[in-house]
Amino acid sequence: MDPNDLRKIANRIRRRDLQAVFEAGAGHIGGEMSVTDLLTALYFHVLNVNPVAPLDPGRDRLILSKGHAALALYVTLAEKGFIGKEEISTFLQPHSRLNGHPNRTKVPGVETNTGPLGHGLPVAVGIARAAQLDQARWRTFVITGDGEMQEGSNWEAIMAAAQFQLDNLTLIIDHNRLQQGARLADTNNLAPLAPRLAAFGWAVEEIDGHDMAQICRALTPGAISPGRPKCVVAHTNKGQGISFMQDNVAWHHKVPDESQYRQALIELEEAAV
Amino acid sequence: MNAPVNLSALYDCRDAFTQTLETLAAQDGRIVAVCNDSVGSSKLGGFRDKWPQRLINVGIAEQNMVGVGAGLANGGKVPFVCAAACFLTGRALEQIKADIAYSDANVKLCGISSGMAYGELGPTHHSTEDFAWVRAIPNIAVIAPCDRIETAAAVRFAAAHTGPVFLRLSRVGVPDLLPEAHVFELGRANTLRDGTDLTLIANGVLSHRAMLAAEQLAEQGISARVLNMATVRPIDEQTIIQAARETGAILTCEEHTIYGGLGSAVAEVVVDHHPVPMVRLGVPGVFPPTGSANFLLDEFGMSPVDIAASAAGLIKRKHQGG
DSSP: OOHHHHHHHHHHHHHHHHHHHHHHTOOOHHHHHHHHHHHHHIIIIIOOOOTTSTTOTTOOEEEESSGGGHHHHHHHHHHHTSSOGGGGGGTTSTTOSOOSSOOTTTSTTOOSOOOSTTOHHHHHHHHHHHHHHTTOOOOEEEEEETGGGGSHHHHHHHHHHHHTTOTTEEEEEEEOSBOSSSBGGGTSOOOSHHHHHHHTTOEEEEEETTOHHHHHHHHSGGGOOTTSOEEEEEEOOTTTTOTTTTTOGGGSSOOOOHHHHHHHHHHHHHHHO | OOOOOOTTOOBOHHHHHHHHHHHHHHHOTTEEEEESSOTTTTTOHHHHHHOGGGEEEOOSOHHHHHHHHHHHHHTTOEEEEEEEHHHHHHHTHHHIIIIIIITTOOOEEEEESOBTTTGGGOGGGOBOSHHHHHHTSSSOEEEOOSSHHHHHHHHHHHHHSOSOEEEEOOOSOBOOOSOTTOOOOTTOOEEEEOOSSEEEEEOGGGHHHHHHHHHHHHHTTOOEEEEEOOEEESOOHHHHHHHHHHHSOEEEEEEEESSSSHHHHHHHHHHHHOOOOEEEEEEOSSOOOSOOHHHHHHHTTOSHHHHHHHHHHHHHHHHTTO
16 A cells, blocks of 8 residues: 555544543553554555454464554554444443453454563464464564563563574564653663664664655565564654654653643644645 | 272373373374473473474573463464473463463463472472462363373363363372273362262372372271362362262362462352361461472371371361351
8 A cells, every 4th residue: 555545544543543542531642643653554554464354364463562552453453344433432431342452352353462561572473483383474563662672571582583583573663762651761771672683683674663665665575584583663752643742751641631632633634634 | 989099000190291292293283382491391302303393492481481372372273381380370470361361362381390299499399379370360271180091181171172271280100090081071070989978179199198098087987078179260169069068078188378279269169159167288378398299298287197187177077067
């Protein structure tokens, strides 16, 4: 799909996400805005997935390891047709299957239940190993947050992926430089991420995580390095697209009031044109 | 039934585990083994030699090991994830909860050398909290076989069953208790010996000790029923209620802390449905001193003679009205 069309879809997803956070009175809007372009490019350009057959054994797999951004995933899955668009209005409502973190047993298109950080990458290593055993061509993608890379389980998986030579695995780090309580740099600074992954034997590429053309290029099969797992360090902004949220640690899971909501919506609508 | 326990031949159940796993793997290409540098202690050497690609050794990294198991299941495999029970459960408990049970991944977790099997290595290597930890999590079967026959049957069950299973296996030698043709049924206890005065409930390496205790009680004129209750979750409510109703007193023994394990699971059913006097034998909420597994079981009041003495005391309480 053309990068321009992808941008339009991403804008639509951001607006629906914003509205759902406002109506539910909860969500993780900062990290949802930072990951939206990545999810859009994956679901509408990269992944071989079919909403009619969500468990097709030959499908590509995507794991959103930063499960607290579930709403962005739900809206993307609804755009793609895995769930109904009207269902987004049930987000966080009693008995809704759209709770604060994704559940594969309830929501088609979800591959594993995430929420506790540092879980998605080990599972992705297992999925990629299964494909490797079967010499299957489908690919496995996992998106982590940058703060999430502080979890030791990720580094266990990073070692294993290199040892197993999983070139069918791509880790995308949503590098927005902010974690829940503070900047990464002021907490437990892992940056620069690229040389650390490279030191573990991964092929690493750094991109602008809001540039659709760059995202698509980095995730094409042609960008695979034979015998090495791939890490895409996607430089992003928390709250991307909404000026007063952008790169602001206060907006990890803050909920906009009425006037903030109106302003944010106006900004996103202007960007849509 | 009521045949004496034959202590002349003791078996390491790991052998039955791996022999059965290899037999099944030869028939079903989806079966893979995952381990944490534990090829030797999990007795996976034969599996590795036969299918080197299907033995996935992640190194000393238990959180990743369990996550990889979940991923292999997503990719269509039937993974048997094997590690020392203490590290498998304690180190990777959140992965067991989120990646396996909550995600309903078709993974078979095999806790090797469970309980106090590592004896003298000390409490860091003991796994005497795993029943409590794992049975508190929804959607995962918890199974502790009592002999090589039940171990083999439980492995066959786990492979055929779609869904999460935790197999708690030992390395401490145990005699045969069940018939060779035994078929494992999840959540179904086996009556090893019938009786009317009280019921002894055990699993794993304690089942044969309970049987020996029942033999001693018989010499004292006490008729003890013995239930082998390999499945701790889902617990066999009907058989427990029937035992409470028919024998009026229940003694449990397990290679596990008395807080939250088999005895607790039995007590929950008894309290809810048919309260009777109970004794729960196990590790009494302490870090054990140095000693072998069998020494420690004796130390904590689970020699056959001590189990029989506790049972005799329980019967007195029963006759005094609790």
